[in-house]
Amino acid sequence: MCARHIYANWSKKFRGMELKKLFWRIVRVTTMLEYEELMGIMEKKCPSGHAKMISSSTPHWCRAFFRTSINCDSVDNNMFETFNRWILETRINLLCKCWRILECK
Numbered sequence: 001m002c003a004r005h006i007y008a009n010w011s012k013k014f015r016g017m018e019l020k021k022l023f024w025r026i027v028r029v030t031t032m033l034e035y036e037e038l039m040g041i042m043e044k045k046c047p048s049g050h051a052k053m054i055s056s057s058t059p060h061w062c063r064a065f066f067r068t069s070i071n072c073d074s075v076d077n078n079m080f081e082t083f084n085r086w087i088l089e090t091r092i093n094l095l096c097k098c099w100r101i102l103e104c105k
Contacts (some may be wrong), residue, residue, distance in 0.1 A: 035064035
């Protein structure tokens, strides 16, 4: 899951602008030292929110855990959604052509 979807689920129980900003700071932090510092702040402000973040497989959506060889720093899947929207017209055209071919047979 991407960070945007993790946040959507997490924010149902843990609300507030302060927690939202802290969540996204944690997601976008690039070093383990900063990550641990911000998670300590989260633990003080919202212990149950901290526990929920830890349980949601942080290495998959927190930039501090990304390998340095990765060239993209995106933490959500908007790129894939944009790509799918971009190719949608082409996919529909291919289906229409296939349908016309099948109709002729």
